[in-house]
Amino acid sequence: MPRFRFDAFAARLIPRLLLSAAILGASLTPEAKAEPHPRQSVTVLAVNNGQEVLVDLGDQARAVRLACVQAPLAQQQPWARLASEQLQRELPVNSEVILELRARDVYGRLVARLLIEDNDVAQPLLRQGAVFAYDGYLGRCDDLPYVDLEAQAKNASRGIWRVKGGLERPWDLIEASGGMLTP
Template sequence: MPGTLIALLLAALPLQVLPLQKGTVMSVENGQVVVVRLGRSDRRVRLACVDAPEQSQQPWAQQSKAALANELPVGTAVTVELRARDVYDRIVGVVRRGGFDVAPEMLKNGMLFVHNGYLGRCDDLPYGAAETTARELGVGVWNRPGGIQRPWNLRLELNDANQEP
């Protein structure tokens, strides 16, 4: 009986408690990376579970960067839900402005791709529906049938180990 009680109590806990940090946007590097002042240090934060067009994929890369800069202007207060740290020592996380995740709006406008393969932990995010909306409307990266080449495939094709995702 005590084992059953413990199991019931554990089942009632949230599946995942992710650390949150408050910060201020200092700059936007591209369509998926922002520099955020967290405490006393500026940290590069990569949006979790999405991928932006590569610099060589113009005009989409510039449009994606501009869209993120519009969502997160310099000086904006944000909350970062920490999901992982990548091999480039970037924080990978969900970035919220005013309590709202910025990625779904960018996905709906075709500025990003859903990329579940990047460090995983994406099952709880409603990104697929947002990307489907953009695909059906044919906006942004989806303005061509099937969309533009996926950034992760382009990096593999170029076999550029030094290129950050």
């Protein structure tokens, strides 16, 4: 699985990430800030794609990227559509979920696990082969069973793992595009 590489792009992003962390800290409740992975109840407003949802966080609509997974890109049909549909089934609009904050990404999104009654909504996506396990630049995914769930889907040829020769990894497409494609 790819890891974050320090390069000129990363050097430009570090100040933005530090500023983002300060802004993010201001939007969480004091109780949420005290936890190692702060948790807060939010309401799902929309599913944007197979890895991103819009939630109501303190009367603000905020984009949340699911932590440690990568959905197929919009250019990778029908897989991107199937991932989005699967996430919509897991997260109906107006459902109350727990947001477990992991980070904030370079696009300004919160990066988090979303839980319904302590069930991680990303796990069924991985089991069905709708998304890839991906720690990317976060490197904060070791406490999650995502790689094992992905391996089970791959061994059973589910979803994206049915593609003969394998579906090109979205992060490879993004890198090859010189950043023109976005997750």
